[in-house]
Amino acid sequence: MLIAAGALLLPGLASAGSRFNRGNYDNGDYERPGLYVGGGLVGGFTTRLEGQLTEISGVDNVEVDPSVGLAARVGARLTPRIAVEAHYEWMDDFETSISGIEVAETRTSALTADVKGYLSTGRVQPYLMAGAGFLTARSEDPVSAFQKTDTDFAARFGGGIDLYLNEVVGLSFDTSYVVPTGDVRNLDYVSVGAGVFLRF
Helix, strand or coil: CHHHHHHHHHHHHHHHHHCCCCHHHHHCCCCCCEEEEEEEEEEEEECCHHHHHHHHHCCCCEEECCEEEEEEEEEEECCCCEEEEEEEEEEEEEEEEECCEEEEEEEEEEEEEEEEEECCCCCEEEEEEEEEEEEEEEEECCCCCCEEEEEEEEEEEEEEEEEECCCCEEEEEEEEEEEECHHHHHHCEEEEEEEEEEEC
């Protein structure tokens, strides 16, 4: 349903975005300096939590389900090859179960300041990124209603592709590895996302 809605909305976004084109941008100036905003859907899976919980509990049938969530970005293209951005990512629920019985729900929010390096500057722009910030995790037991919230430093590494529909509107596809530390160190995860961005 979301895909169908996106397919209906994208032509309208592209048409609306074309009205913002200015001067030389009509000829495909996709590398120009300036601000941008974006957002989309993400999916994620933890990489170590299941193993850590298995080691702590001493049982072999611990499972941590993948999660889905939302991402948002606000950034600035500084040069044709470099951009900086604030990157927020919210994961709805990494559900933990033992022998099929749910024992915990964990929601995460990661906010990082990222640097992006673009490998090309045409309509299709692959890039690498790295950043640092914080991750907040809220865990709760659905049976006892016990809750715990922790926040600590986190790093992000990844890459993606920006695909311009015109000089203002584009699609983004990315994947990143979030590596938290301290009290949330076992919640490192890989996210894969897709969304829309606007250039100004």
